Amino acid sequence: MKIIKICNRVSLFSLINLSKVILYNFKLFGMFTNELIDYTSQKNFITNKRKLAEPGRLSLGRKRIYDISLTMDEIEDLNNILHCEALCLNDLVSSFIIFLSRGNHPTCYDVFIREKVRKRVELSVPGYPEFRTQNMESRLTEQMHEIIKTIPFNRDGICYVYEFLKLEIDESAEILYFASTQKTEEQKNVVLNNLPNMRALLTEKLLSNNIIVNDDMVTEAVLRVRRRVKDILDFHEHKLSRARAHNN
Structure with missing residues (x-):
């Protein structure tokens, strides 16, 4: 009988610890996901910033139209x-x-x-x-x-x-x-x-x-x-x- 009670307590204690571990892992996963999103957003921002700073390739291929009409x-x-x-x-x-x-x-x-x-x-x-x-x-x-x-x-x-x-x-x-x-x-x-x-x-x-x-x-x-x-x-x-x- 005592052995059964001890086993029940051990099982309950293990279950509580397991829940804490799972919860902690979920928090870690959430933190990692947020950091990954932030990193991706920052990388996209830097990439877009570089694209805006660089001359577009399409504009180089276009011929400038020169208006010769007089004022x-x-x-x-x-x-x-x-x-x-x-x-x-x-x-x-x-x-x-x-x-x-x-x-x-x-x-x-x-x-x-x-x-x-x-x-x-x-x-x-x-x-x-x-x-x-x-x-x-x-x-x-x-x-x-x-x-x-x-x-x-x-x-x-x-x-x-x-x-x-x-x-x-x-x-x-x-x-x-x-x-x-x-x-x-x-x-x-x-x-x-x-x-x-x-x-x-x-x-x-x-x-x-x-x-x-x-x-x-x-x-x-x-x-x-x-x-x-x-x-x-x-x-x-x-x-x-x-x-x-x-x-x-």
Whole structure:
């Protein structure tokens, strides 16, 4: 009987100790698990921090898109050049009308055009390159030749062709703005090389203003529009290139 009681006490004592051991092991396991979670979180944080500090591989493979479109201030500067050419045209037409009123015919007008253009350029666009001034002279000489071919060569005939030439200048302003706002070189070239579209725009202007001229005059005007706009844009690009070279 005593032996049974002793065994029962031993069993109870062993059970209590076993419970304590199991409970202690559970606590150790919990502590180990928490430490493992903390270690994993800390390792992930360090890894992510390194990834953020390092340049991403994907970004290195992407091509940077360069926007070549001009600012409104830059476009305004280019419009000033176009406005100068329009003023030259106005000066020349006014002079032709004065010649006509005096009974004269402008036979040798190359020197006269050159002098008019240079005075106006010096006043409106100081520092404009010599060869681009010559390009402007060439376009204006072509326009004056269209006026001199007018039959009959009188005030009304001159004014009629002048209205046509003003529409050419107006279209140049539109194409210049449209080309200047393109974001890529390819898009800009598409605008500058789309001669059929330029011709359609000019034809629409002529119809709206009840002006009738022959096809050759329209063709020559469209080609001048393209040359004029390209010349002005090339001037701007050359000016930017010189500024970059100076800064470097």
